[in-house]
Amino acid sequence: MNKKFVKDFIVVENERLNSFNSLLKLRPADGVMPSVSPGQFVQVYVEGSKNTFLRRPISINNVENGQLWLLVKEVGDGTHAIVNTPVKGILNIILPLGKGFSLNPGKILLIGGGVGIAPLLMLGKCLKEYNSEVTFLLGARTKEELIELEEFAKYGHVCLSTEDGSLGEEGFVTQHSVLKDDFDMIQCCGPLPMMKAVAKIAMARGLNCEVSLENMMACGLGACLCCVEDTKAGNVCVCQDGPVFNINDLKWQI
Numbered sequence: 001m002n003k004k005f006v007k008d009f010i011v012v013e014n015e016r017l018n019s020f021n022s023l024l025k026l027r028p029a030d031g032v033m034p035s036v037s038p039g040q041f042v043q044v045y046v047e048g049s050k051n052t053f054l055r056r057p058i059s060i061n062n063v064e065n066g067q068l069w070l071l072v073k074e075v076g077d078g079t080h081a082i083v084n085t086p087v088k089g090i091l092n093i094i095l096p097l098g099k100g101f102s103l104n105p106g107k108i109l110l111i112g113g114g115v116g117i118a119p120l121l122m123l124g125k126c127l128k129e130y131n132s133e134v135t136f137l138l139g140a141r142t143k144e145e146l147i148e149l150e151e152f153a154k155y156g157h158v159c160l161s162t163e164d165g166s167l168g169e170e171g172f173v174t175q176h177s178v179l180k181d182d183f184d185m186i187q188c189c190g191p192l193p194m195m196k197a198v199a200k201i202a203m204a205r206g207l208n209c210e211v212s213l214e215n216m217m218a219c220g221l222g223a224c225l226c227c228v229e230d231t232k233a234g235n236v237c238v239c240q241d242g243p244v245f246n247i248n249d250l251k252w253q254i
């Protein structure tokens with residue numbers, strides 16, 4: 001288990017990417033960025049109302065030049081407060097949490113939907129450093145929701161899907177033509193129905209496949225049991241034993 005840290009981070013940049021997603025770049029106040037791996041997440045303390053008593057889990061989008069990147073979709077009070085933290089403002093963060101994606105050689109397809117694309121950027125970067133051949137397949141309802149595309153393009157070939165056909169191929173990621181290509185592994189993060197559909201394709205082809213679950217979390221540390229997933233190994237805490245799981249270890253009815 002890697003050591004966890006509770007640290008203040010200073011907001012260095014806060015860029016609104018579209019109507020509901022922001023990219024925050026944060027610098028540790030003490031100048032020491034803990035070592036993290038792709039697919040791990042952080043717990044962000046949100047000051048303010050009693051609605052935001054619990055920290056909010058957010059994936060590590062990237063670590064670059066000693067800065068932690070968080071891609072945050074505003075859905076409620078907690079994420080509203082996080083994306084509205086001004087430059088020079090402080091966010092208190094526990095990190096690194098959970099077990100991330102595995103790094104494997106070969107042709108790797110990274111499939112992301114919605115804000116689930118967040119952990120795939122750092123994963124693609126690490127896979128490229130590992131000499132794997134990375135293809136990203138990113139999906140959203142419409143082109144406005146496809147973000148950080150220039151960043152993804154640095155680390156692999158980028159394929160896009162939109163439900164309304166406004167960018168890339170029209171339809172769901174599971175209908176994209178790139179899925180006809182041969183891959184050695186699929187790694188995926190996004191809405192649960194999307195991950196189950198991807199897992200079904202991977203199983204039908206006998207492909208190794210990992211998914212990152214986003215079960216509701218409270219402590220993020222394996223103490224409150226609110227994130228439990230029933231797996232073939234019994235009930236496990238997604239915050240500690242995941243969020244990344246091999247689909248062969250899950251009890252999904254697919």
Ligand SMILES: Cc1cc2nc3c(=O)[nH]c(=O)nc-3n(C[C@H](O)[C@H](O)[C@H](O)COP(=O)(O)OP(=O)(O)OC[C@H]3O[C@@H](n4cnc5c(N)ncnc54)[C@H](O)[C@@H]3O)c2cc1C
Binds near residue numbers: 080
């Ligand atoms: C491991 C993990 C990684 C995540 N990574 C990211 C990320 O990189 N970027 C990002 O924007 N969001 C991410 N999320 C989701 C994020 O934690 C929730 O959107 C956030 O906690 C909502 O807080 P809120 O106060 O804004 O909304 P709330 O008022 O608490 O809830 C608003 C809505 O969001 C839903 N929601 C709340 N918490 C979760 C949750 N954990 N999972 C799914 N739906 C939830 C609620 O059911 C409700 O419909 C991640 C979640 C997990 C578990």
Ligand code: FES
Binds near residue numbers: 217225238
């Ligand atoms: S969130 Fe508390 S045990 Fe996982």
